[in-house]
Amino acid sequence: MKLHSIKLPHRKASAEMPTLKTLNPPKVVISMSQHGGVPCTPVVNVGDEVKTGQIIGTSEAAISAPVHAGITGKVTAITDIINIAGKRNTAVVIETSHRQEMHESVKPPVVNDRSSFIEAVKNSGLVGLGGAGFPTYVKLNFDPKENRIDTLIVNAAECEPYITSDYRALVESPAELIGGIKLLMKYLEIPKAFIGIESDKSKAISVLTELCRKEKGITVQRLPNSYPQGAEKIMIYNVTGRVLKEGGLPMSVGCLVMNCSSVIFINDYLKKGIPLIRRRITVDGNIVNKPLNVFVPVGTQLSEIIKLANLRKIPDRVIFGGPMMGSSVYDPEMPVMKTTNAVLFFEGAAALAEPTPCIRCGRCVRACSLNLMPTELESAYDNKDIERLKKLKVNICMNCGACSYVCPAKRNLSEKNQLAKILLRNGGNV
Amino acid sequence: MTNYLVEPAPHIKSSLTTQKVMLHVIIAMLPTVLVSAYIYGLRALLTVVVCSAVCVLSELVFEKITKRPRTINDLSAVVTGILLAFNLPPTLPIYMAAIGSVVAIVVVKQFFGGIGQNFANPAITARIVLMLSFSSYMTTWSEPFYYKNTADAVSTATPLVSEKSFELFDLFFAKSGCIGECCNAALLLGGFYLIVTRIINPVTPIAYIGTVALLTWVSGGDVTLQVLAGGLILGAFFMATDYATTPIRTSGKLIFAVGCGLLTFLIRNFGSMPEGVSFSILIMNILTPYIDRLTASHPFGAKKEVKSK
Structure with a gap:
């Protein structure tokens, strides 16, 4: 069975530009909620001097990840912000001092077995860098007796237009990727690994294939050049042929799926001990003169990225993440999160076009890789028909946006699906 | 301080719009419009123009009276107009063509909620209404190029039931019948265009x-004649592919098309009418919601619904 998918324009203009060295912003605003799960509580106070890599937020909760200072400087405020997910949470504001130095806690962790490996990943503050932001150590901390994981899938699809930060990571750190894969295979006792990558990324494929030749059990898996290859369920199916059941986790089908930048980070962390304090982002969009990739400290504000971006004009829209699944940003002070893989600038409001009536052309039905019925889901949502929404399985929609993209009537189908899911979660109360 | 626009994802959309879809269909019909004007004279072109104009006008007036949003810009009324004209004999009095256009847009399309909501194909239903209302006019066919030979229309039988034998060349390039049926080559050209531009599903x-x-x-009939002599090519490419009135999934489209083929065969061979394409498509239009239900897809990895007591 071949899953439906759609063709998108690639627009990966920044693909062959080497990543610029780390931006040095005068101020960072670090959200205490960088991840899926429980937000952290600040462990520093206003007025404290902090050094790069120092822990500034922790949580005792089972699903959380510590937050570290991305720059050396002084904590000037602990304040509430509205984060990229639209939620209010606490943030630590650090203003830079001239001397940048690593905190004394930054040193390679001692790892010699499974539990110390997972503990190290926990302390690193790593969350899924592909965008979902789930604390990584939780995913690694499966019970090997209950869940036999036989396949590690490294997600290097990067199927959204514009974004090239994962691609740059692949071509700039291929050995580090293989190193990370070997660590995961070794400590978690996973016999085989696949690097899932879209077939058009030929440069990365040839470099990785060459490296994999020397390794046992690591295979580069070419994937169709279409959207959404990078979605977890789709990736698992296209690499292994296994069908992830509704509500199930990848471990239920023996798979562990990790973003390629996350894997590279694990390799580097075990070597150097520098926690997740910076990340590579793509800066692009239809008004950017020179598309690029750059490392920025987590917490760098949009206004700093605008200074770097060389824009032709004032943007109408700014997107954190990809154009298909990313979020609109309205506030120039919005800080970059651990999960932000791109900052895109656009003129015009194309996506806000007024919807016209559905003509039943069926393009959304043929676009949905999960075989859902977007047009019927839309009318079920409009009628607040709870039973029908359940029957049509709106809960498995992963918000890839393919239906909205292809709709000639410009209906906001995927938005309705998200609203429908909220409706179901609230037990039918709007 | 400047704030930026906020919108739901996705932040990019395809350039295809409803209007462009309809424009593609109109482009696909243009070869037939031009060839029919050549074969049947300017009278055929006049019918096409009047049908389109009346369709657009009645949509405009209806939406004005009922205070609905104006939709004529989507060009779907133009498509309906041209399709209706394609289904009329070239000698039909113009006022009858105009009546048909009003029926198609107001009764069949707008009474059921406008574009995408109608369950029956407007052009086909209007054709059938005209057939029942003005039977003799609707079954008077003309020879190709009749306007060059004599002052009056020469009536002829539709090739499907004619005693005469037909050259394959004529069946492809110039035959008697409705305006849109005159030239199968032009229809196939348009149909090919619709498939290449992915407007219709070739299934x-x-x-x-x-x-x-x-x-x-299988039944020992004349395959060439059955495929090319009537309105099958027109119906198969331009009417049975209508979005609103046919199943949404490819599997449903297959069932729909096979059903149309079976009904057309039955009506032509065992019914009292020479032609069966219109009725076949209309009957299958009515069955479309059932076909859609029958072909409902299984969402990827979905668990079977557990019935709660």
Whole structure:
């Protein structure tokens, strides 16, 4: 069975530009909620001097990840912000001092077995860098007796237009990727690994294939050049042929799926001990003169990225993440999160076009890789028909946006699906 | 401080719009419009223009009276107008064509909620209404190029039931029949354009024409005549592929097209009418919601619904 998918324009203009060295912003605003799960509580106070890599937020909760200072400087405020997910949470504001130095806690962790490996990943503050932001150590901390994981899938699809930060990571750190894969295979006792990558990324494929030749059990898996290859369920199916059941986790089908930048980070962390304090982002969009990739400290504000971006004009829209699944940003002070893989600038409001009536052309039905019925889901949502929404399985929609993209009537189908899911979660109360 | 626009994802959309879809269909019909004007004279072109104009006008007036949003810009009324004209004989009095246009847009399309909501194909239903209302006019066919030979229209039988034998060349390039049926080559050119531009799914015309051909062959009939002499090519590419009135999934389209083929074969061979394409498509239009239900897809990895007591 071949899953439906759609063709998108690639627009990966920044693909062959080497990543610029780390931006040095005068101020960072670090959200205490960088991840899926429980937000952290600040462990520093206003007025404290902090050094790069120092822990500034922790949580005792089972699903959380510590937050570290991305720059050396002084904590000037602990304040509430509205984060990229639209939620209010606490943030630590650090203003830079001239001397940048690593905190004394930054040193390679001692790892010699499974539990110390997972503990190290926990302390690193790593969350899924592909965008979902789930604390990584939780995913690694499966019970090997209950869940036999036989396949590690490294997600290097990067199927959204514009974004090239994962691609740059692949071509700039291929050995580090293989190193990370070997660590995961070794400590978690996973016999085989696949690097899932879209077939058009030929440069990365040839470099990785060459490296994999020397390794046992690591295979580069070419994937169709279409959207959404990078979605977890789709990736698992296209690499292994296994069908992830509704509500199930990848471990239920023996798979562990990790973003390629996350894997590279694990390799580097075990070597150097520098926690997740910076990340590579793509800066692009239809008004950017020179598309690029750059490392920025987590917490760098949009206004700093605008200074770097060389824009032709004032943007109408700014997107954190990809154009298909990313979020609109309205506030120039919005800080970059651990999960932000791109900052895109656009003129015009194309996506806000007024919807016209559905003509039943069926393009959304043929676009949905999960075989859902977007047009019927839309009318079920409009009628607040709870039973029908359940029957049509709106809960498995992963918000890839393919239906909205292809709709000639410009209906906001995927938005309705998200609203429908909220409706179901609230037990039918709007 | 400047704030930026906020919108739901996705933040990019395809450039295809409803208007462009309809424009593609109009482009696909243009060869037939031009060839019909050549074969049947300017009278045929006049019918096309009047039908389109009346369709657009009645949509405009209806939406004005009922205070609904104006939709004529989507060009779907123009498509309906041209399609209706394609289904009329070239000698039909113009006022009858105009009546048909009003029926198509107001009764069949707008009374059921406008674009995408109608369950029956407007052009086909209007054609059938005209057929029942003005039977003799609607079944008076003309020879190709009649306007060059004599002052009056020469009536002829539709090739489907004619005693005469037909050259394959004529069946492809110039035959008697409705305005849109005159030249199968032009229709196929348009149909090919619609497939290449991905406006229609090739399953429908292939399965429809294939079913008719197969059944005719099995029953010992004249396959060439059955496929090319009537309105099958027009119906299979331009009417059985209508979005609103046919199943949404490819599997449903296949069932729909095979059903159309079977019904067309039955009506032509065992019914009292020479032609069966219109009625076949209309009957299958009515069955479309059931076909859609029958072909409902299984969402990827979905668990079977557990019935709660």
